Amino acid sequence: MQKCILITVLSLSVLMLAGCTTTYTMTTRTGEIIATQGKPEVDTATGMTKYADAYGYHRVIKTSEIVQTTEGASKLGW
Template sequence: MKWIFSAAVLGMAMMISGCSSDYVMATKDGKMIMTEGKPQIDKETGLVKYTDESGHERQINGDEVSSMVER
């Protein structure tokens, strides 16, 4: 019975972790920025807000981003 509970917990953890997609942003100067979750674009300011791999929230000017691809 204990293994059924363990399998259920593992399955739930895998489903939860699969919900958030990580992205790679390429900048015009050739940098590759790995993000946790989907970056958000602020249409008023033109800034792209994202969380880096270390968990820090950062912003970059949207004009500097050449592409954004889901990993």
């Protein structure tokens, strides 16, 4: 019985933490504002920045096209 309760509590904790993300906003040279889920990753070897857009799709953009990246607030995704 205690094992079942422990598994349930751990499962709910994982689900709650998975819904928490920090949003970032990237501004490009053309003035486009891109909202991201999580921190964008810069790959210095290729000169590209990887990010997940507002819908969760993984995208890449040239790092030289990004003028500014700002951190937004944490939000719950559920």
